[in-house]
Amino acid sequence: MDSRRLFRISATALTAAGLILSGCTSGSDAAAPSSSGSAAAAPGAEALRKYYGQKVSWRPCGVADFQCGTVLVPLDYARPGAGDVKLAVSRVRASGPGKxxxxxxxxPGGPGGSAVGYLQGYAGIGYPAQVxxxxxxxxxxxxxxxxxEPVECxxxxRMDAYTQVDQTPDDAAETRALAAAYQxxxxxxxxxxxxVLPYVSTVAAARDMDVVREVLGDPRLNYVxxxxxxxLGATYAELFPDKxxxxVLDGAMDPSLxxxxxxxxxxxxxxTAFKAFAADCVRTPDCPLGTESVPAATAALQRFFREADAKPVPTGESRPLGESLATTGVIAAMYDEAAWPQLREALTRAMDGEGSALLGLADSYYERGADGSYANLMSANAAVNCLDLPPAFTGPADAEKAVPSFEQASPVFGRGLAWAALNCTYWPTPATGRPHRITAEGAPPIVVVGTTRDPATPYKWARSLAxxxxxxxxxTYEGDGHTAYGRGSDCIDTAINTYLLEGLAPKDGKRCS
Structure with missing residues (x-):
């Protein structure tokens, strides 16, 4: 299991499209050019003009009417002449009618999720027609x-081996093995x-979006x-409130934590998400966790995890289903209630001694292909997270002390997720970001969306960011799953569509179901 602050959109939209889903100078305050391309007088500002003034050579790509191109941005905004990064950009033109x-x-989130893949696989054909x-x-x-220019690790x-490392160490030897895996x-x-490792912070990515905004010819950035x-969107508003x-910030994070x-x-x-799943499961006669109660179902899953830790479940291949992969498989299904039937079936089979279905859920979470290759999601996820915030823990002893509070938050997942937070302790590049409140003074109305039983971005984060x-x-969406836009609530979709099309933000505190 390795969830380490993996914040990404619900798997529904991505799987529907055939996708598997699921200091340092990069944080400098070098001035950015205005919408006309002129730069404020600041060190390096003149050198940024070439980036803001570039043109994209668009070419047909993918399916339908998608176009692709590249946009150059500086590797280091404090030293624009120190090298470039090529950003992959894709678009589909407005189809009309209307202005x-x-x-x-x-x-789509992550950090590490491909926006190009998300656009071509879902948003470009699945967003509301009027948008x-x-x-x-x-x-x-x-x-x-x-x-x-993906981060590769x-x-x-080796990634197969990494995902199987025991993340609930029971003794000093297992603790050393986990620390060695992170190292x-x-x-x-x-x-x-x-x-690129020192320069993939969210601040740098937000500055990149401003370059893209100007290159596309937009005086302001419109964004979901x-x-x-x-x-990422809140950081942009913080840096460029006038742009x-x-x-729309859907499934919000709290930058102050x-x-x-x-x-x-x-x-x-x-x-919270597991309890909702368990409550649904125990109402079905074939629930592998029993039909008695949510506490009994919780105990059954904990027992299964302990058994998988002691004796991994065969999967028909060289990777047996140990506790870490089993837990990741369950977590993968928590992102979307549409995956609950699949999880029930996978748990039923695993508890009967055949773990391939639950392993498949874990593989989808890690974006592991059938050929054994991995997308760079987890590599980019760690690289960005470990730059954006100082590490959660100073070392294994610190993580061990935190386990009880994590287990209080979740008897099912707490111990493993506490140890998963140790990964940034060993990161080679010091963090450039710090937790802080984002106010974005001067920005126009910003819509923050929260789902009451969101597993990955708890609802209280949306309240805090707003x-x-x-x-x-x-x-607010009163329901299950991760994020809300385009997931079946007419109330949510109408409110967001109205905002995007007419600029009319919903009344603060509006609730939908």
Whole structure:
């Protein structure tokens, strides 16, 4: 199991599209050019003009009417002449009718989720027709992600081994093995991706979005960010409040929290989601966790995890289903209630001694292909997270002390998620970000969306971010799953569509079901 602050959009939209789903100078305050391309007088500002003034050579790509291109951004905004990063950009033009409203950037979260893949696989064909009619929909893979000079760490076979390491150590030897696995992962990232590793922060990615905004010819940035994408969007508003347009932040993160608290809150979110799953499961006669009660179902799952820890379940291949992979498989299904029937079936088979279905859920979470290769999701996820915040723990002893509070947040997942938060302790590049409130003074109304039983971004984070933002307005979905837009609530979709098309934000505190 390795959830380490993996904030990404619900798997529903992505699987529907055929996808598997699921200091340092990068944080400098170098001035950005205005919408006309002119730069404020600041060190390096003149050198940024070439980036803001570039043109994209678009070419047909993918399916339908998608176009692809690249946008150059500086590797280091404090030293724009020190090298470039090529960002992969894709768009589908507004289909009409109606007046074109400009570009709408979309981001599915992660960090590490491919916005290009999300655009071409879902948003560009699945967003509401009236939104697609009026906006050019645009996906930009953030630096270090997918097609934009991706961070690479472990090879496929080493990643297989990494995902099987016991993340609920029972003794000193298992603790040393877990720490060694994190150290190996970090060293591999530095060896294979040392050039970009110090420069993949969310601040740098937000600055990149401003370059893309100007290159696309938009005076303001219109944006829908899901999950981690809400932090990216809020960071943009913080840096460029005068360039913020219509921003939707769905499945919001709270930028004011330190890493340990973020991880603990997310642990509680997964517990909330599991209880909802268990309550649904025990009402069905074939529930593998029994039909007695939610506490009894919780105890049954804990017992299964302990048994898998002691004796991994065969899967028909060289990777047996130990506790870590089994837990990851369960967590993968927590992102979307539509996956609950699949989880019931996978648990039934695993408890009967055949773990391939639950292993398949874990593989989808890690974005492992059938050929044993991995997308760079987990590599980019660690690289961005470990730059954005100081590590949750100073070492194994610190993590061990935190276990009781994590287990209080979640008896099911707490111990494993506490130890998963140890990974940034060994990161080779010091963090450049710090937890802080984002107010984005001067930005127009920003819509913050929260789901009451969201597993990955707990609802209280949405309340907090909406309160921090000087122009934040909170839109609540009373339901299950991760994120809310485009997931079946007409109330949510109508409120967001109205905002995107007419600029009318929903009343603060509006609730939908």
């Amino acid at each position: 074109r409203l400009g570009s709408l950037l979309v981001n 697609r009619a009026r906006y050019d929909l645009v996906g930009v893979d953030p630096r270090g992600v997918a097609r934009s 472990l090879t496929g076979p 190996e992962f970090a060293a591999a990232c530095e060896k294979r991706s040392g050039r 960010g899901a999950s981690y994408g809400t932090f 913020a347009g219509r921003l 330190p890493a340990a608290e973020l991880n603990r809150d997310q642990t509680g979110g997964f517990e 309160a921090q933002l000087s122009s934040g307005t909170l839109l």
